[in-house]
Amino acid sequence: DSGVTQTPKHLITATGQRVTLRCSPRSGDLSVYWYQQSLDQGLQFLIQYYNGEERAKGNILERFSAQQFPDLHSELNLSSLELGDSALYFCASSLLAPSTDTQYFGPGTRLTVL
């Protein structure tokens, strides 16, 4: 158990819908990262938040957005869902300091868009 939690574990929805994925980082970690992993694909970095502020953006679609709240949990919002959005979505957290940049991954949310 990495200490990072994600809910829900599974999500099945229809095209055009909107969903919210939630992540709670490890105690003490200030940085949260979101990744998308499609079938047989590697980990695609979506977005990073640090202490409530957006820090870096990767290949995140305009239909997707995220935020990090004062208690440091983060939510990833996916809207106007398409079949191709079906994937595993992982959240990871780290302390974000020069000597402790190790990322710890949550168990993931499996999103299925029908």
Place this chain on the structure above:
Amino acid sequence: GENVEQHPSTLSVQEGDSAVIKCTYSDSASNYFPWYKQELGKRPQLIIDIRSNVGEKKDQRIAVTLNKTAKHFSLHITETQPEDSAVYFCAASSSGGSYIPTFGRGTSLIVHP
């Protein structure tokens, strides 16, 4: 930006053999190189990491080597066991930036009993 190449994409070995997975990176500023193991449908789990001030690091049957000059690093697993079967990802990141790691595309390791 950083580019990480990982080889091979699939590696099949017999139980007890050694396995080696290699990665190359492009950004000379990268100074942190973690390796993750991901079993089917599960989270990537950090198995070992190395920083650029170290050339080699070992943890029981797992070792990682780093050649900064050539910009490549490798994962070595000795005495492989069936439970080592998984997808392994290498990554590279720089503490001078936002710590966003660039991941390799993964190596599917299959250990045959």
